[in-house]
Amino acid sequence: MTPPTPAGPTLIGSVRRAMRLLEAVAEDPSRSTAKHLARRTDIPIGTTYHLLRTLTHDGYLHRDRGRYLITAATARLGGAVPEQAGARDLQNWLDSLRDQTGAAIYYAWYDEGEVRMVGRSSGPGTPAVEEWADFRRTAHAHAIGQCLLSQLDPDARRDHLARHPVEPLTPYTVPDTDALLRKLSRLRRGHAVQEREEYAPGSVCAAVPITVGTVPAALALSLPMVRADLLDPLSHHLRRRLETAFMSHSFGVRL
Template identity: 40%
Template sequence: MAVERGRPTLIRSVQRALRLIEVVGEGEGRATAKEIARATGLPLATAYHLLRTCTYEGWLQRLDDGTYVLGHRLDTVHRRGRDAAGIAVARPALEWLRDAAGGPVYLARCVDGEIVVVEIVDSPRSPRIDLCVGVHDAAHATALGKCILGQFTTAERDDYLSRHPMHDLTRHTVVDRRRLTLPAADQVAVDEEEYALGIHCLAAPVVEPGHLAAVGVVVPPATRARSRSREALVIGARRVSRALVMR
């Protein structure tokens, strides 16, 4: 099939499948195969093939009465898109914190029961550190992880730590749960070379609808500079929270 110069190449079957999903989402949020075929102008057999594919992939769901509704994959895509948009809105506040504190900044969330880093803001003057062990496996040894663990309920914390052994990463790492010191839900968490030798970090909780979250920064070991970084972190966490709440 020839393509006109300057015009995009469009895949007709993809267009039809997307139109099916739109039709299902319209009106009462459910429709039969015949209603969908009629609304899209497709032969019933073609509509059935597309509906079967969309259902298999999770974009649609077929109910016991034969009608179709939107599937779980759309909820996942919508949530991730909304979360990504939130990070974009908060990025100026994260960049401000990087410059004010003088170190790379990390934003972490609890997602589906796991603590993960969702954004890193660094620069040539403030390069990121190498996360040789993922935060989800080192929450007990990182300021970010401890900050979020401190926001958990006791049951949630016990469940998380039961699924994530407290590995010994440096000679400073606390591996005994009875000795693990966690901040209160509104306090700053500290990592003093517990994750990696020579690395000092601070983290503060972030208010974000639908998530437990924290923002952390790598800080210099000097006491005077550390105090300035801590002040910047508290202000930066408020700015990030405001951006995420108001998005």
């Protein structure tokens, strides 16, 4: 007797769940913790941990400070899936940009309603701006924060400013929320945001918007005020270097 023909293909549930996890990691590497991935994919947390351990053991993911990231092996399998840089790769990249520009370099995300400084690179000849006022609550005053705020939708921007009101840090800080919103509205999409002594006296900064998955991010540089004449050309140089870098390498970000 001939066995009945199945109505459709046999679907292996664990394989489908593993693929959903890989897709979620590739789409949003900045928040790819086990708990976040479980919520995003609607996979029970126990099953998520089991699948992540298996995928990591077999080389399809690697774990970095609590986050799970796509490996080169998975990127080669997927072709279009970007290879995620580990912490060492990111630091090497920031150091390279510091040497190319002769300026301190910063990399930040806007994650779950807050500014998060992810990495920086400075040196004896390229000192970083001292964080004398918490970067998270002073986004209105520094180029990184202004760049991140410019990428938010109006509701998210208002929510942030309600939690972290505009306050004067120097004589050059935007005086109030309306002035800040006017400045942000004049920014051209994809172009650098600049500030001169708004956060710290004696320092000028510029930040270029980039995106990590769906997360707003910024790459920035700072210079002492005595080198302020270099801010414009270095801002353009940073943008060009980003375009070149992301045409040949992927660090989980895009312009």
